[in-house]
Amino acid sequence: MTTPTTSPPEVRLRQVTASYGSTTALDTVDVTFPAGAITGLLGRNGSGKTTMLSLVASLRRPAAGQVLVDGQDPFEDEALMEQVCLIRESGDVLDDEKVAVNLRYAADSRPTWDAELAGRVLETFQIEEQKIVRRLSRGQRSAFGTVLGLASRAPVTMLDEVYLGMDAPSRYAFYDLLLEDYLAHPRTIILSSHLIVEIENLLEHVVILDRGRVLVAEEAEDLRTQGLQVTGRGADLDALLPTLAGVTVLATRTLGPTRQATLTGQPELLRAAESELRAAGMEIGGIDLQDLFVHLTGRAA
The missing domain is CATH 3.40.50.300 (P-loop containing nucleotide triphosphate hydrolases)
Structure with missing residues (x-):
């Protein structure tokens, strides 16, 4: 054929x-x-x-x-x-x-x-x-x-x-x-x-x-740039998250004294937030597509 x-x-x-x-x-x-x-x-x-x-x-x-x-x-x-x-x-x-x-x-x-x-x-x-x-x-x-x-x-x-x-x-x-x-x-x-x-x-x-x-x-690739995970001391992270402009917190979880948050937003706003978070000593990681999917559909539901 x-x-x-x-x-x-x-x-x-x-x-x-x-x-x-x-x-x-x-x-x-x-x-x-x-x-x-x-x-x-x-x-x-x-x-x-x-x-x-x-x-x-x-x-x-x-x-x-x-x-x-x-x-x-x-x-x-x-x-x-x-x-x-x-x-x-x-x-x-x-x-x-x-x-x-x-x-x-x-x-x-x-x-x-x-x-x-x-x-x-x-x-x-x-x-x-x-x-x-x-x-x-x-x-x-x-x-x-x-x-x-x-x-x-x-x-x-x-x-x-x-x-x-x-x-x-x-x-x-x-x-x-x-x-x-x-x-x-x-x-x-x-x-x-x-x-x-x-x-x-x-x-x-x-x-x-x-x-x-x-x-x-x-x-x-664009979708992957719209999310990140940040990890740090619970109290410090709780104080920082409300100050991040244009960023949505999809989910948080507590690991003893440490807290991890999954964030989403427009890439330029996430980059600005990442700079602030790193300056405050937070650990930053990428988010894979499955995690983003779970958080997005969970939030919608």
Whole structure:
């Protein structure tokens, strides 16, 4: 199969609302997934991640708003839908057929399918083509989902918790394969995951959902500059925190006589606060994406 000659598409949701009965899964969401980037779609259970990906994959229509892939509505647009691949943790495969049959079906459905890559990934995860899918272990089934996602080479590839059934060595093998193939064949990739620590270094862009609304949509590196952790004597830190201009205290915890605070704010304000804190003898450390996610979504909740 051939690789598209056009550049990877941008994915955008404009004022999108989606509901299940009386439950609003997405509430007037306006967000862009940059073209040709790996975006982490993060959120607590029930935040709307799977609903959002289902809309992009044209598995359903929004109650209001627009879903656009490369500026076009993909719903019932066969040519455009071929360019969008969603692999879900539940697995959208033919359970009672062999792996090989599923591979042929995927190849017929995806104009960008790469059989050589599929074979290489199958070998990495030791999945036999003649085995019936429902007889695969949970880990092998998850790994088979990653085969379908990677080998599709779809211009928009979305992976929704597809690797949760895999053990740690298999997950890290998948991350390596994903990054290697993405660098060789750029596309728009969206990773929905709870394993933030594991995927953090892959991400160029981050979208955080909370109760159906977009809490954060930023470049990953920019997001990391918006938080820091400060540690010092409890009384001294308590006296300093209220004096820091434009800085929000997300959380504090006490460790004996020592206190640690997680701060967030605009980078220039954090830099000024960091100078004050260091001058006062405080210890300053960075904040990883998972800590920032936990504090932001905890505060929103």
